[in-house]
Structure formats: structure tokens, C-alpha cells
Amino acid sequence: MADSDSVKVAVRVRPFNQREKAANSKCILSMSGSQTVITDPATGNTKMFGFDQSYWSHDGFQADDSGIYQATDSKYADQRRVFNDLGQGVLNNAWAGYNAALFAYGQTGAGKSYSMIGYGVNRGIVPITCDELFTAISKNEDKERQYQVSFSMLEIYNEKVRDLLSKDSKNLTVRQSPKQGFYVEHLKQTPVQNYKEIERLMDQGTKNRTTASTNMNATSSRSHMVITIRFKQVFINASGESTTKSSEINLVDLAGSERASSTGATGDRLKEGSAINQSLSTLGNVISALADNSSGKKKVMVPYRNSVLTKLLQNALGGNSKTIMIAALSPADINYEETLSTLRYADRAKKIKNNAVVNESPTDRLIRELKEENARLMAKLQGQDRGGKGRDEELERMLQENVRQMADIQMTWEKKLEEARREWEQSQAQVSKEDMMTKEHPYLQNVNEDPYLSGVVKHALPPGNNYLGNSKSETGNSIFIRGLGILACHAVLSNSGAEMSIEPVSPDAKVVINGQQIMVKTPLQHMDRLMLGSNCLFLYVGYPADRASQGDTKEYSYDFFQQELAQSQGMTDLLGTPRLGEGANEAMDKLVFQDFVQLMPKVDEVNAMSKDMNKAMTFQPIIKNLASHDSLGNNKEMEVEVLVTNTLTNQVWMWSKAKFINRKFLIEELYQQYMEEGKLDVEQANDPFWDPVEDVFLGSAHVWLQSLAYRIQVDEQIEVHNYQGKEEAMVQVVISPADAQGRQLPDAEAMVIDPSELLGKRLDFIISIPQCLGMKWIQEEKSRGSMFSFQFYGTSNTYRSKPVWHSPNAKMNFTQQFTINPVSMEFLQYLQTHALVLDMWGLQEGREDDPPSSPQDGSDNGYGSSSTIQDGSRSSSFSDSDLEQVLHMREAENLELKKQVQDLEAELEKLRLSEQAARKEKFSLLQQLEKLKTAQQVRGGGGRQHNSSAGKATPIQFLG
Numbered sequence: 029m030a031d032s033d034s035v036k037v038a039v040r041v042r043p044f045n046q047r048e049k050a051a052n053s054k055c056i057l058s059m060s061g062s063q064t065v066i067t068d069p070a071t072g073n074t075k076m077f078g079f080d081q082s083y084w085s086h087d088g089f090q091a092d093d094s095g096i097y098q099a100t101d102s103k104y105a106d107q108r109r110v111f112n113d114l115g116q117g118v119l120n121n122a123w124a125g126y127n128a129a130l131f132a133y134g135q136t137g138a139g140k141s142y143s144m145i146g147y148g149v150n151r152g153i154v155p156i157t158c159d160e161l162f163t164a165i166s167k168n169e170d171k172e173r174q175y176q177v178s179f180s181m182l183e184i185y186n187e188k189v190r191d192l193l194s195k196d197s198k199n200l201t202v203r204q205s206p207k208q209g210f211y212v213e214h215l216k217q218t219p220v221q222n223y224k225e226i227e228r229l230m231d232q233g234t235k236n237r238t239t240a241s242t243n244m245n246a247t248s249s250r251s252h253m254v255i256t257i258r259f260k261q262v263f264i265n266a267s268g269e270s271t272t273k274s275s276e277i278n279l280v281d282l283a284g285s286e287r288a289s290s291t292g293a294t295g296d297r298l299k300e301g302s303a304i305n306q307s308l309s310t311l312g313n314v315i316s317a318l319a320d321n322s323s324g325k326k327k328v329m330v331p332y333r334n335s336v337l338t339k340l341l342q343n344a345l346g347g348n349s350k351t352i353m354i355a356a357l358s359p360a361d362i363n364y365e366e367t368l369s370t371l372r373y374a375d376r377a378k379k380i381k382n383n384a385v386v387n388e389s390p391t392d393r394l395i396r397e398l399k400e401e402n403a404r405l406m407a408k409l410q411g412q413d414r415g416g417k418g419r420d421e422e423l424e425r426m427l428q429e430n431v432r433q434m435a436d437i438q439m440t441w442e443k444k445l446e447e448a449r450r451e452w453e454q455s456q457a458q459v460s461k462e463d464m465m466t467k468e469h470p471y472l473q474n475v476n477e478d479p480y481l482s483g484v485v486k487h488a489l490p491p492g493n494n495y496l497g498n499s500k501s502e503t504g505n506s507i508f509i510r511g512l513g514i515l516a517c518h519a520v521l522s523n524s525g526a527e528m529s530i531e532p533v534s535p536d537a538k539v540v541i542n543g544q545q546i547m548v549k550t551p552l553q554h555m556d557r558l559m560l561g562s563n564c565l566f567l568y569v570g571y572p573a574d575r576a577s578q579g580d581t582k583e584y585s586y587d588f589f590q591q592e593l594a595q596s597q598g599m600t601d602l603l604g605t606p607r608l609g610e611g612a613n614e615a616m617d618k619l620v621f622q623d624f625v626q627l628m629p630k631v632d633e634v635n636a637m638s639k640d641m642n643k644a645m646t647f648q649p650i651i652k653n654l655a656s657h658d659s660l661g662n663n664k665e666m667e668v669e670v671l672v673t674n675t676l677t678n679q680v681w682m683w684s685k686a687k688f689i690n691r692k693f694l695i696e697e698l699y700q701q702y703m704e705e706g707k708l709d710v711e712q713a714n715d716p717f718w719d720p721v722e723d724v725f726l727g728s729a730h731v732w733l734q735s736l737a738y739r740i741q742v743d744e745q746i747e748v749h750n751y752q753g754k755e756e757a758m759v760q761v762v763i764s765p766a767d768a769q770g771r772q773l774p775d776a777e778a779m780v781i782d783p784s785e786l787l788g789k790r791l792d793f794i795i796s797i798p799q800c801l802g803m804k805w806i807q808e809e810k811s812r813g814s815m816f817s818f819q820f821y822g823t824s825n826t827y828r829s830k831p832v833w834h835s836p837n838a839k840m841n842f843t844q845q846f847t848i849n850p851v852s853m854e855f856l857q858y859l860q861t862h863a864l865v866l867d868m869w870g871l872q873e874g875r876e877d878d879p880p881s882s883p884q885d886g887s888d889n890g891y892g893s894s895s896t897i898q899d900g901s902r903s904s905s906f907s908d909s910d911l912e913q914v915l916h917m918r919e920a921e922n923l924e925l926k927k928q929v930q931d932l933e934a935e936l937e938k939l940r941l942s943e944q945a946a947r948k949e950k951f952s953l954l955q956q957l958e959k960l961k962t963a964q965q966v967r968g969g970g971g972r973q974h975n976s977s978a979g980k981a982t983p984i985q986f987l988g
């Protein structure tokens with residue numbers, strides 16, 4: 029009996045989270061019946077999708093006294109409704125003997141776990157389904173029927189499978205058998221008799237998942253979790269023969285679906301490397317292939333074999349299963365791209381057709397088939413023996429698996445339950461002991477980035493000294509935490525019976541309490557926040573007597589820890605408090621702050637992994653001020669980036685946040701390999717730590733162009749400001765009016781009283797960069813170099829100075845003549861309102877020098893020269909009638925007003941001159957200082973300067 033059915037697809041939108049609320053997010057989704065509409069926040073365009081169900085869980089609800097979210101508006105879809113629509117169908121299919129699968133897809137934090145597992149009293153589909161299954165079993169009074177339920181739980185991380193119900197953290201192998209398809213060898217399947225037992229197993233699995241995520245230094249959002257419930261109904265007829273109807277229910281919580289491209293890592297040379305992306309993208313390919321095949325358009329190969337995940341989901345997707353997908357959606361405008369991609373994914377999945385069959389057969393037949401298969405395999409193996417070829421390992425394994433299955437069928441259910449009961453009692457004794465300990469004594473409770481995994485692991489702290497470290501072999505350790513940066517012997521927690529204290533065992537053992545790192549024995553108070561090593565977070569829960577008085581452990585979420593750590597690291601100073609109050613930018617700045625807070629612990633983790641793998645690379649989050657890059661000077665945006673330094677060569681790189689996150693995933697995978705194999709085996713091309721040498725943007729200097737509109741020479745020494753607004757160097761820039769031959773004109777000859785005098789005429793001028801002093805970039809590391817680049821008046825050309833190397837004070841010798849012919853109104857306005865922005869680039873050894881690696885664009889105009897640039901194309905050509913019109917307008921202007929403007933301009937000029945004088949003063953002081961230093965070096969650093977010309981503005985000696 030085969031039943032062809034489409035995959036059922038539902039989507040569900042969650043409420044805004046704190047971060048989205050803080051950023052004043054807009055909701056871009058709306059739903060009506062089974063339809064979902066998404067609005068592009070940039071254009072306002074909408075797209076509509078139809079699904080089997082569209083669940084609105086964004087608003088229209090309230091928590092009741094027990095914490096259950098109750099609808100206050102009929103449009104709100106609560107957990108029960110989702111179960112009634114989806115979970116109940118899964119159960120009905122299981123009773124009918126069909127395999128069933130339900131998988132949750134979506135971006136990290138979109139609500140997959142909430143729908144599947146749920147939080148606290150708001151139970152999700154998996155627990156309700158299990159509960160309802162046993163309720164139905166208990167109501168069934170058919171004595172001729174026996175019900176057998178077993179439960180397994182596994183996790184796929186980085187293409188490796190781990191049994192979440194086994195203490196053993198070994199990786200399991202995925203194998204294939206002709207009858208079963210793909211299966212996980214040695215996966216524990218625990219018989220269960222009631223819902224309570226399933227609950228306990230899920231707790232145990234979650235605990236293992238939490239510990240594993242600490243050990244592997246990964247969050248659960250990077251792994252897939254598969255829960256399998258095997259439900260067997262055994263019917264015994266009057267003559268004692270039995271028939272088995274069985275169903276396998278797969279409940280899958282997939283890893284976050286965010287693509288490298290949408291996180292902005294498109295510019296990264298290693299974008300496709302991550303194994304997690306690989307398995308999800310294989311899933312995407314499988315779904316596409318199946319959708320194509322089902323539509324009959326074309327027949328394509330379905331690439332199940334390309335990832336562990338798709339191997340295990342082969343039946344659920346396009347096979348013998350009734351399958352449901354629930355796609356979790358974030359409502360926020362910032363997630364538009366991701367949410368749209370999730371909707372498209374879901375849209376494709378609904379085209380898949382499955383052929384589910386009822387799994388029903390007489391038990392005797394099952395055994396007979398297995399016996400026949402056995403005989404065949406034996407014959408083959410014996411044939412190989414006779415041929416002297418040696419046995420085929422795969423055949424041998426298949427035989428063993430057959431024997432195991434036969435024994436499994438023949439072993440009575442009662443016996444299996446008996447075995448499970450014994451194991452359960454043992455572990456229950458352990459659990460009860462732990463419960464008792466935490467009831468009576470203070471304890472540490474874990475805090476995880478994934479709220480679902482927070483508060484799962486507890487370490488009791490009985491009276492006396494409790495030693496904490498990463499190694500079990502270290503005698504005396506009673507608390508083992510295999511986290512990043514945790515030493516073999518890390519800290520000792522002493523419980524005097526009345527007071528608890530913690531002390532790092534060595535200066536390298538990082539212990540942070542409430543954001544402050546401690547070096548000495550320090551008392552702990554109930555609800556103190558602890559960070560051990562680079563990223564292991566714990567809440568200290570104090571003596572029972574202290575507990576009733578204060579707060580809820582839930583208040584101290586992962587975000588709370590990170591905010592506290594950021595604040596104590598002076599993050600607010602970095603941002604500059606006035607900015608936070610600037611109205612329109614407030615939301616943006618909060619977002620930058622949150623970005624920084626989010627990135628900080630990740631950067632710490634990468635630093636720790638780099639250290640463990642002896643990589644000599646350090647990482648530092650920074651806030652980049654984009655204002656320096658803008659010729660209008662009104663860009664107030666900021667951005668978080670990561671400064672990467674090779675500590676051996678002093679080479680540096682700037683990674684965007686997206687690139688860093690992408691690289692971190694790859695580094696985690698490399699780290700896991702390093703931990704398992706004890707060695708690093710990666711080619712340079714795939715090494716997430718490696719990048720070719722890059723030019724680094726150091727900062728920019730602004731020269732206002734207003735003077736040029738009056739044909740007055742500008743000769744300024746200006747500061748180059750880096751991304752934090754600090755001085756990076758002093759650069760001399762000269763903009764002088766010139767004649768057509770490129771000869772500089774004195775101000776007296778060139779100056780005009782009114783810029784409009786230039787209209788329609790030809791304007792020649794020269795931009796030169798004679799020298800740059802006090803370059804911090806080169807002072808820090810003598811092997812480095814530097815150069816300047818700029819663009820002018822919206823042309824796409826980038827002008828560059830020649831690279832200079834090794835000296836922090838250097839002659840740049842850059843000159844470039846420009847000709848504007850004819851001068852337009854637009855150009856004059858440009859001069860009045862814009863600055864020339866000189867970008868300063870840091871060059872590093874190993875850089876390809878010629879042609880210069882362009883940080884800007886491909887239309888390289890080469891280094892400065894005296895060639896003439898005609899820029900008539902940009903300026904609107906200026907006719908006689910235009911000119912008359914403008915002159916007419918200007919005559920009509922009030923003369924008084926003109927005078928006022930001139931007065932103000934004269935005032936401005938005075939101010940500018942005095943500012944220029946101050947800069948010149950500073951510049952000459954810098955020159956003197958440099959001279960003094962040089963003299964000091966010449967005299968071996970000790971001698972006094974004795975120079976008759978000291979104090980005079982003598983030309984400076986340039987090194988290099």
C-alpha cells in the first residue's frame with residue numbers, strides 16, 4: 029500500500045527579540061489564511077507565498093500565571109495549535125504504520141527550537157507528540173496488541189555523528205544496508221514505557237549536547253539534532269503468530285540556515301569551505317532535485333550521498349515517509365534577505381512528493397528474510413575465503429548487522445525493557461545524587477548562547493576544596509570542564525560552610541567575576557557571574573539560605589553576561605557617549621554596540637584557539653568610524669571590524685564582521701580536527717588563518733576645497749585621522765592655481781573676489797603631496813610602507829602617490845595637474861561644499877608592488893604625474909545664454925547681502941589662517957623633534973645636541 033503525498037510545509041513567524049526591539053525593527057511579514065507576504069524594506073515591493081499553514085506567532089499573546097503564552101487575538105498561533113495541525117498528523121501516520129518526519133528549517137534564532145522542543149512550560153511539537161503517543165497507548169485496551177516505543181537522539185556536527193544518549197563521546201559511522209538504507213551504526217535505541225522516560229532521555233541528551241558544545245567550542249546552532257522514535261505495534265493472532273506494524277518518526281532540528289553570502293562574507297576567498305554550510309547546501313540541492321523530479325520536468329540524480337544529514341534524511345525526503353517541514357521566520361527588516369531565502373526554500377520543498385508505504389509484515393517473515401539474507405552473505409564470504417582474496421570487510425559488517433537485528437527481533441520486549449530499566453536505575457541514582465547535592469550545596473550552573481542549553485549543566489560545590497580543571501587525570505579535580513582556555517588545573521572553589529571563594533590556580537588561569545578578572549582568592553556571592561577560560565560561562569548559585577532572597581537565574585542570560593563583560597572592558601568609552609544620544613543615530617549606534625558585544629566573546633574564542641594551535645595570530649575587535657571616509661564630512665556611521673595581526677611578522681589585516689564570523693566557523697572545524705588528531709593538516713589555500721598580504725586602510729585627511737573657488741593657494745599640514753579619530757600621521761598638501769602650462773601662479777595673480785568669475789572659463793590647478801611626517805604605522809614596524817590615494821570631483825579615477833617604505837617621515841613627491849574646462853556651476857558648488865579626502869594606506873612586506881594592488885577600483889591612473897586631466901565631461905557645458913542668465917540673477921541680488929557674505933568669508937579666512945598657523949607650528953615642532961631624535965641616535969642616544977642651527981626651521985633629513 030503506497031501513498032503518494034506532497035511534503036507538507038508550514039511557516040511560522042516569531043515575536044521580535046530584544047536586539048530587534050532595541051534597533052526599532054520593522055516587521056516585514058504579514059499573513060492571511062495560509063498565505064505569507066514579505067515586504068522588501070528597501071523598495072516596499074512585496075512577494076506572496078502560499079503554504080499548507082502560515083502561523084502568526086509575532087504578537088497577539090500574553091503569558092498567563094503559569095508562563096504559558098495564551099492568545100489575546102485569534103490570529104496568534106500557539107504551541108497547541110501547531111501541534112494539532114502538524115504533530116497530530118505525525119501521530120496518526122505512525123499509528124497507521126507510515127514513517128513520518130518533521131523537520132524545522134530556518135536562520136539561527138528564528139524559532140526552530142521553540143517550535144520543535146519549546147521552552148519551559150511552552151512545550152513544542154516533540155514533547156507534546158511523545159506525550160500524546162503514550163496517552164493514546166494507555167487508552168488502548170486491545171490485549172492482543174503490544175506497543176513498543178524506543179527513543180534515540182543524535183547530533184551531526186561538522187559531518188560527524190554523535191550519540192546524545194551515550195556517555196561515550198565517540199563519533200559514529202553512517203552505513204548503508206540494502207534493506208534499511210542509511211543508518212547509524214551502534215546508535216543507542218532506548219526502550220521507553222511512558223512520557224516521563226522520554227522527558228528524562230531528552231534532558232540527558234540536552235546535557236550531553238551542552239557539554240559537547242563546550243568541548244567542541246561550538247554553539248548548538250551549528251549542529252543538526254535528530255530525534256528518532258520507533259513505534260512498533262505487534263499483533264498476536266489466535267494461533268500465536270505475530271504481525272508487526274512499525275513506524276519511524278524522525279524529528280529534526282536543523283542547524284541555522286544562514287548562508288555565507290548573506291552574512292556578507294562574499295568577499296572572502298574561503299566562503300564555501302564550512303562543512304556545516306556544505307550539509308545544508310546539500311540539503312538544498314536534494315530538495316531542488318526532488319522538486320524537479322516530482323514536477324516531472326526533468327529526471328535528475330538526487331545527491332543524498334554528499335552529506336551525512338541528507339543520507340540520514342533520505343527516507344524523510346523523497347522516500348518512504350510522510351514528511352512535514354516547518355520553516356521558522358524572523359519578522360525583522362534586517363533579516364529580509366535571510367527570511368526571503370527561507371521562504372523560497374520552503375516553497376521548493378512543498379513540490380516534493382513522497383511515496384510512503386505501511387510497514388507491516390509478519391514477524392516470522394522478517395526473521396525468514398533476515399535468515400535468507402544471512403545465508404547469502406555467508407556464501408559470498410566463503411567464496412572469498414576459497415578464492416584466497418581475503419574477506420570483504422563491508423560484507424562482514426553487513427552480516428554482523430543482520431545477526432544483531434535478528435537477535436533484536438527475537439529478544440522479547442520484556443527483556444529489552446528489563447535491560448533498559450537496569451540502566452535507568454543506575455543513571456537515575458546518579459541524577460538523584462546530583463539533585464540532592466545541588467539542593468544542599470552551592471553550585472555552578474552553565475550559561476549558553478543557545479537559551480535552550482542554558483542551566484542544563486550543574487556542578488555542586490560541597491564543603492572543602494573543589495578543584496576545577498580540564499583533565500580527569502589530574503588528581504584532585506572534581507569538576508571537569510573541557511572548554512577553551514581551561515587549564516588542567518584551573519581554579520579552586522573553597523566552601524567553608526559559611527562562605528564560598530574562588531582562586532585561580534596559576535596566573536594563566538583566567539577567572540572573571542562579574543566582568544572583572546581576578547588574580548587572588550575572592551569571595552563569591554549568590555548570582556555572581558563567572559567566566560572561566562575564554563568562553564565558559566557559569567552562574568554561581570549560593571547557599572540554600574541565600575537563594576530565596578534574590579532574583580531569578582533566568583535574568584542572567586548569555587546577553588547579560590556579554591553586556592557586563594563589554595561594559596567592564598570600557599566599551600562605552602570606545603563608542604563615545606555623546607554619539608549614543610544623537611537622536612537619529614541612536615538606533616544605529618546601539619546596533620553597533622550590540623555588534624561589538626556579540627563579537628567580543630567570539631574574538632576571545634578565536635584568540636584562544638589560535639594560541640592552542642600555535643598560530644601566532646591575534647585578533648582584536650575595533651569600531652571603525654566611517655566619517656573619515658566621506659568627502660562631505662557628514663557620515664556618522666560606524667562599523668565593527670576585526671584587526672588581525674601576525675605576531676611574528678607584524679603583518680596586519682582588517683576583517684569585516686561577516687568575514688570574521690565565516691572564518692570563525694572554519695577555525696572551529698580546524699580546531700576540532702586538531703583536538704581529535706593532535707596535529708594540523710591544512711594547506712595554505714584552505715587555511716582560515718592565512719590571507720595574502722593586503723594594503724590596510726589607515727585613515728584619511730580632509731582638505732576643504734573652498735579656497736580653490738577663489739583661486740587661493742592651500743598649503744596645509746593636516747592630520748590623518750584613523751578609524752578611532754586618533755592621529756595617524758601629519759601630511760602636507762598643497763593645492764595651487766596654475767597656468768595652462770602647469771606653472772604655479774602666485775595668489776596675487778590668480779585670486780578672484782567672486783567664484784562666479786570662473787564660470788565658463790578654464791581652471792588649472794595642481795594638487796601635490798610633498799611630504800608626510802610621524803607615520804605611526806611605520807614607527808611601529810620599520811619594514812612597512814605607506815601611500816596616499818584620492819579621488820576628485822566624482823571621477824572614477826583613483827590617484828595614488830608612489831609607495832614609500834621604512835621611514836616614518838618621508839617625501840611623497842606627488843604632483844598632479846588638473847584642468848577643468850569649462851568651470852560649471854556644479855563644479856563651483858562642489859568646491860564650496862566638499863573636501864579633498866586623502867586616504868592613507870599601510871603597505872606591508874610581501875606586497876605586490878607594481879602595479880599597486882588597488883584598494884579602490886580597477887581604473888588605476890598610476891602614480892602622480894604632471895599630465896593634464898580634462899574634466900569637461902563632468903561639467904555641464906556652459907553656453908552664453910546661461911552665463912547672461914546667471915549674471916542677471918546676481919545683479920538682482922541685494923548688495924547688502926553680498927557684503928554680509930563677503931564679511932563672513934573674510935572672517936572665515938582669518939580663522940582658517942590662524943588654524944593653519946597653529947598647524948604649521950605643530951609641524952615645525954614635529955620636525956624639530958624628529959631632528960633631535962636623529963641627532964640623539966647619531967650620538968648613540970646619549971649625547972647632548974650641539975648644533976648652531978638648532979631652533980631654526982632647517983629642512984629635515986629624510987631617511988630611506
Ligand SMILES: Nc1ncnc2c1ncn2[C@@H]1O[C@H](COP(=O)(O)OP(=O)(O)OP(=O)(O)O)[C@@H](O)[C@H]1O
Binds near residue numbers: 043085142284478479
Ligand atoms: N513562536 C514564538 N513565540 C514566542 N517566542 C518565540 C517563538 N519562537 C521563538 N521564540 C523565541 O525566540 C528565541 C529564538 O528561538 P529559538 O531558540 O527557537 O531559535 P532557533 O532557530 O532554534 O535558534 P538556533 O538555531 O540558535 O537553535 C527564543 O528565545 C525563543 O523563546
